[in-house]
Amino acid sequence: MGVPPKAGRPGKPAGKSVRRSLDNARQGKAATLKPPNKQRGADRKALAGVTPQWTPEEVEECFRRFQAATAVPKGELLHQNPYTLLVAVVLSAQATDAGVNKATPALFAAAPTPEKMVALGEDKVRDLIKTIGLFRTKAKNVIALSQKLITEHGGDVPRSRDALEALPGVGRKTANVVLNMAFGEPTIAVDTHIFRVGNRTGLAPGKTPFDVEQKLLEVVPDAYKLHAHHWLILHGRYVCLARRPLCERCLIADLCKWPGKTVAA
Ligand code: SF4
Structure with a gap:
């Protein structure tokens, strides 16, 4: 799982993200980062499988939103055949x-x-x-x-x-x-992004990529299985980032069960 940014130590300059949070705080803006130890703890909890389970209605709603945003998601590896x-x-x-x-x-x-x-x-x-x-x-x-x-x-x-x-x-x-x-088979390949999103959100918790794949195959409605791999990978790559998830821009923030998310449920 992702390693959150380190807080600055006394006598050492704080990291860029910590400085940004401090600047925000000074300017009275909402902090955009949870304290790093809280985020780490949240990721540990998610990996331990204690995140609440999604209802079938929540899973359906999640993929309905992914589909509404990008009807046919594409992989990013260049190829010809x-x-x-x-x-x-x-x-x-x-x-x-x-x-x-x-x-x-x-x-x-x-x-x-x-x-x-x-x-x-x-x-x-x-x-x-x-x-x-x-x-x-x-x-x-x-x-x-x-x-x-x-x-x-x-x-x-x-x-x-x-x-x-x-x-x-x-x-x-x-x-x-x-x-x-x-x-065009409805398979779901679990890479580092999908492993993180599955565990972090509580959508498909599992200790190994195989476990997460099996859970996704169990919970994702058939109508969404063909594109589930790409929706989830793009979500993990561009929104639910390992170090600093962009919860404020997340389509499924209200459905996500991660205790470290940076927006209210
Ligand atoms: S709310 Fe945050 S942690 Fe949850 S899926 Fe969205 S980006 Fe990831």
Whole structure:
């Protein structure tokens, strides 16, 4: 979970966010941050699963609002086809989408298919993705999974969780993203943002990403499952931030059960 900003220690300058809160207080404005220890405690409580459960009506209302705000949310990883989507998601492990998007246009221009990727070779792939974390291992995996797609799937990306998870570098989260975005399956891939939002809000508490995924599959109404992954990821990435959630701009603030939220219920 996110680490809240540190308060300034005596003799040391306070952090930017703490200075901003103090400035607000001096000017009589409402503080925009809870005390850091309170926020940390709230995140600990949420992770311990003590946040109140949402009613089915609240869950429905949450997704109704997400849909009203963005009818068809989009993922942010650049890709051209199911194969380049798969490669982009593999490259995004422990990296940001923005970082991956800086490297992939050149990679996909050179190799938009498994056959062309294998022909490009591991050294060139490694060179093209060297700005992405873990690039050596990822280059190996991209070549190995491309080879496997050619020999076992006729060069196509399989529409099967087991077949996807059998590919080098592909785990449950990657398989879920590909099944959802390439094949329109109602899967929900749980990344760091969705894990935080699920626990923090009380919508889908769980100790592991798998637990949160199972809870989301249980509580999200079928009509919203296809886009739930992107609504939640965008909410976590741009609003319910780890260090400083923007509760004052949150669409679901009144539904959220997080004791650390910075607006009244
Ligand atoms: S009110 Fe919104 S932004 Fe704040 S913690 Fe809850 S979900 Fe996150």
